[in-house]
Amino acid sequence: MNMSINNIDELGRREFIANAAKACLGVGLMPMAGSYIHNSVKALTPGARPAKARHVIYLNMGGAMSHLDTFGPKPNNPDIQGPVKSIPTSADGVILSEYLPLTAKHMHNAAIIKTMVTSQGAHEQASYLMHTSYLKRGTIVHPTFGSWVSKLSGTINRTIPRNVKIGGGGGGAGFLEAEHGALPIGDPKSGLANSKMASYLDDSKFGNRLAMAEKLNTNFSTQYQQKQVRAYSKLYEDAVKLMKSEDLNAFDISQEPQMMHDLYGTSNFGQGCLLARRLIENKVRYVEVTRGGWDTHDNNFEAVSMNCGGENGIDQPLNALLLDLEMRGLLKETLVVLTSEFGRTPNINGRDGRDHWPYCFTAFLAGGGIKGGTTYGETDDQGRTPAEGKPIKPEDLNATIAYNLGLPLNDVQYSPSGRPFTLAHNGEPLMDILA
């Protein structure tokens, strides 16, 4: 009697296991959850299509590049254009400013978005928005785009970091695991600082030290089994792996032949581009190279011509980078992006300079997945605001890059306070410039 009552609600062994699996592993839920995924969302999930590009080199023009004097000239309006002429490029109907003659030869592989807009007119905030797709807030640090790429794209080369930032600060992983943050490299010539093993340290001594450190950490890591803690010890492991790996040479541009140094030039930016190419060759996912000096409130035309041409300009390194990638057969899988946090005023100010202009600027994209020789949108006669095509926000640019990389735009990551974030906020990929 007792038995039978006990047995009334008892599950069979199989049922029990099935239920336990459902409860603990979410097995039961998954097929169900899948059915709610919207069709249009499916198109944006990872793996819905093969990725067009696998690596990104993001050339960040810090201080805000004058879009009128570089990638968005207005040849018919000398009032706003000053002394700057336009030149034809390798793509029909696409013109660039005369300051970029070498880049002009690559326009058949590149696209220009002429209607970039941003909501921020101060450098720090605008740069933050460009890099994270979110507005800067006091309460949270958003992951930079490179960290998102690292988080969502998966690793190719296990021994070196996925995300590297050359020149300039920032690039942090925000609330994502620390391992996704950018590895900062201050000076491209000196490569990865402090990465060599000390000369007095032999392998056995080093092994002992590591074992000791691990022992000391055991208590802490068993007590706090959290993402961040694990990530930290992972960072150590990766560092050790890197220290011993031959891939470390990727960071050493002194190994490049003289011819390559000549091609890229000796400027910091040029060497940064060279390093970026080396890293891409070694399967780093995301490299950002920052070049400052664009905040041309005074004497704009002289400054811009120096920033573009000459030995410190961007024209030579950009040309070199695109050539070099093409020659190595890497351009097809590498997306090169060049943009800044906002543009500069069409009106020339009293000091012959241009001031901040967030209402319109340009972005240059070349290589993997980009429909070569295209421009998107058109500005009004004075290059003030978008006149044709929709305004492209920083989120949209990031979404376009992410789409090209085959990353899931709708993947939600939660901050520690439980708020949902996605890699390109609510940006929409700009299909018009994608092949």
Place this chain on the structure above:
Amino acid sequence: MIGKKLGLYIFLVFSLCAAQAEDFRIYRTPQGQSFNGKAVGYEGQTIILADEGGSFVKIPLSSLSRDDQVYLVESVKAKRIPQGMPKSQSSGTSVNSASELSRMDQNRSSTDNAARSISPNGVELESTEKIRRPKPPKKELLRVGSFFAHLPVPLGVSPDEAMAKAKGAKPKPGELIDFDRHVLPILEQKCNDCHHAPFDRSGRLVNPKASLRFDTYEQVMKGNLDGPVVVANDLDNSNLYTVINLPEDDDMFMPPKGGALDTDQIDIIKRWITEGAKPSKSSVSPTTGGVPNANEPVSFNHHILPLFEQRCMECHGAPYVKNSRTIKPKAGLRLDTYEWVLKGNLDGTIVTPGDHFESTLFSVITLDEDDPEIMPPKGDPLSEEQVTMIKRWILEGAGEQPAAVAADPNAVPKPKETKVVLNQVQNQPTLLESLARRAKIPSRTQIAGAEKTGALVRQLSERNSLVRAEFSSFASEIDDSALSAFGGIKNNISHLDVSRTRITDKTILGASSYPNLTWLSARNTMVTDNGLKTLPSLQFLRYINLSGTKVSDKGIMTLATMTDLEEIYLWNSEVSEKGVEMLRKSLPKTKIIAGL
């Protein structure tokens, strides 16, 4: 006990003889119960209904749906329903108490018959126990900062507006006062504690004070025995306005507890009365709680929400706290307000206005009955009318307010406007797409097996049979033996990257047996002319990267027959300019890059 009740009321009437002006109609309760009967009399706030069998049922007016209440009040006004208990018609055969008793027992035991659960017996207590006002919403005791404690704001609606709606806040300047949005929230906040709808508290009916109810527009306008409290356009005769403006120490000052209304609130009520004390737009529909007529636009509040309440909210309701645990809605999906319905859940929206094919809400209710994912998972599937109603609501734009015109559920769907036409060519399957169809999707074990020798093997995309195999980590430790692991996925490899490894010709010769290879990079390896010999067998090869290898003019001439090759990279190899020229002649369409 039963005998006593029976003794109180046993009436027997043949329906034929109930020669009143009233007809049979279906009365509903807000809970979705229905009763087919006709009104034959009333006593105070109690309506006496006769069913088809001729039995009388006493039902408090308040327990019927709003529409029924309106209908009955009008009927009484039109003197179609006589006051008092109707006399039993003598033409019928009397039924003895024993048979009546057995019938009642039957009714008691039948639980599935909603109509019958209204007791045919006239005892009022009995009926109020059975028919209750809807339960007050579960108290939300959510943690501070809980996701569910936030107010959902639909896309395209400003947060202010959503907040105003939820909190009943102020009308915008120049906006007409809307009863539901502006006035009712004030009444609910300030008056509803006493002037509520009658409800049942542990078996006793709690009536509103002064028989005055402020829970619906009709009740507010009806007033009580002393007359109406609101007279449109007449502030002096509107008692509601008078009592809230009395000095606070006056006996008649309202509300007696909780402080006076603030000036904004008084102003809203004043404006509402002077604007004509109109009901909220679209607040009345004769088909509330049911299915609308074919020519009536579907209303979210009157048709969709009641259906959701009945069938969906058991699982997809508001989160609540039970045994100190937060019970969340299933799948994170709430259907208890318009905003939540439109918001959907983390998997996306469930309603695409105007397109029922795209709306998950519609697709899950139209699945086969035995489909494991059909909604609702328990009970019968939704009836055809209900499905059509939801379909129509989506077609009409899935608005909170009903559309202007009813949609035709059977209309042929409009051809979709394609957003951006990317490349016309994309409609044709690309080479990779057609190759992907030829191979089987590799299993996880197969991929794991292929990765044993240090390769990274990844499908090109989800559920794509083709894979990219590459040796990126510790490339310098990879030699010819590494490719032995690829035996199981030979047909799947479309991209092979052996660059920077220590492989030799042997590997490239081996790779020639991968039938679907389209992309091959041997950059910076020791590959020589010998390795290229078998490459022409790769008919789908489109990209080959031999930069930094030892191949020479002699070797690359084997590529000259491969006219489908699109890209050849030869920089830094031992190929001379002359050799490149020769190759260019044989392959005029191919991009051959050999140097700056």
